[in-house]
Amino acid sequence: MGVPHLPPLPAPTSWFPGHMMKFTRQLPALLKRTNVVLEIRDARLPLTSINRTLEGALKKWRLERGWDPNNPARRFFAVEACEHIVVLNKRDLVPEWGLEPFRKAMEKKFPYQRLHFASAQKQKDIRTLSDMLVKLAKDYPHAMELNVLVLGMPNVGKSTLLNALRNMGIKGRTPKAFQTSANPGMTQTLSTRLKLSLDPLVYAYDSPGIMLPFLGRGEEGAERGVKLALIAGIKEGLYDMRALAGYLLYRLNILNPTAPAYLALLPPGSAPTHDLDEFLALLAQRMAMVKRGGEVDVARAEVYFVRWWRGEVGSLATDHALPAAPGTQAWGFDFQWEAPAPAPGAERNFALEVQARMEEGIERYVAETDREEADENNVSETQIKKRAVKEEKEKRRLKNMSKRQ
Incomplete structure (x- = not known):
């Protein structure tokens, strides 16, 4: 694949x-x-x-x-x-x-x-x-x-x-x-x-859910937004369902390359795939999502796939088996690492290996968010303009006060 x-x-x-x-x-x-x-x-x-x-x-x-x-x-x-x-x-x-x-x-x-x-x-x-x-x-x-x-x-x-x-x-x-x-x-x-x-x-x-005012710039900000939209953390309609379905397919293939969770949704005997169009066609076929004229309804399949991941339809079952081979491994959507083959004769402690990879991931996350804050990459252009206006108003206020004195 x-x-x-x-x-x-x-x-x-x-x-x-x-x-x-x-x-x-x-x-x-x-x-x-x-x-x-x-x-x-x-x-x-x-x-x-x-x-x-x-x-x-x-x-x-x-x-x-x-x-x-x-x-x-x-x-x-x-x-x-x-x-x-x-x-x-x-x-x-x-x-x-x-x-x-x-x-x-x-x-x-x-x-x-x-x-x-x-x-x-x-x-x-x-x-x-x-x-x-x-x-x-x-x-x-x-x-x-x-x-x-x-x-x-x-x-x-x-x-x-x-x-x-x-x-x-x-x-x-x-x-x-x-x-x-x-x-x-x-x-x-x-x-x-x-x-x-x-x-x-x-x-x-209980308090209102608070979203980040700005999700960030570049690929990091884009991926952050898609992840939050996938768990319905962002208002429906602000993200295209096809984009969410494509990213979800990509992530599930990383989580379990040999038996991704979505296989339960496809016709029996289906194999894992990276092709979104192929996947959506198979899903629409299995769920009898057909338009007038017999054409499969991939738009409905996109929505169903995302809602299934959110737990809103169907039965979501995740594979809890340990990764069996070296290569790309992942846990949730925030951790991904390359696991090399163990040295011959070396005793492997899988839990300690995973913890070390997670510590590295957490350190990267902290460093990235600190850098975003320092470079103001976590602040939108609108927020920067509003802050500049506020600072200018404060300068004028102080200037007027000094004149009065």
């Missing part, structure tokens, strides 16, 4: 409606009454679903609560809880073999974050997270309550996870706490407090 090549990607679009800007401005004040930040990310995009625009406010919040700026794992004083818990949601959609190596790799780079893998459909995951919050509340018995603020990008599963925590923590029948939707942007304002535990008292706030 050959080696898959990255297909042409559309330029990154921008989707940052007013309610996102409003919440971003409110965040520093909200953190003053927050004890735990529960940041939800998508396990398929463990790096891409990090919202860098929130990091400044979170860093300031930690410093105000006594954490050492030179050693983020040490705290000078602890009057009340101040914890940043990162939840990698939808863990069932990534291979199990990468979970522990990723946890260890993230702990080395971000020792001040607690990492938890979860699926809202797995009771054990929700119980562990609920117990974690209850223990934090009990660690500070003089505090009247523990307040949890849930943050994350659109459509990573914040409201669904909170509903599961509510049902786990409050005995008896409880109504669904928050509305959920397969489309991003359902939650547009900070929610009222939701009680997660009675003894000790634990409350949570």
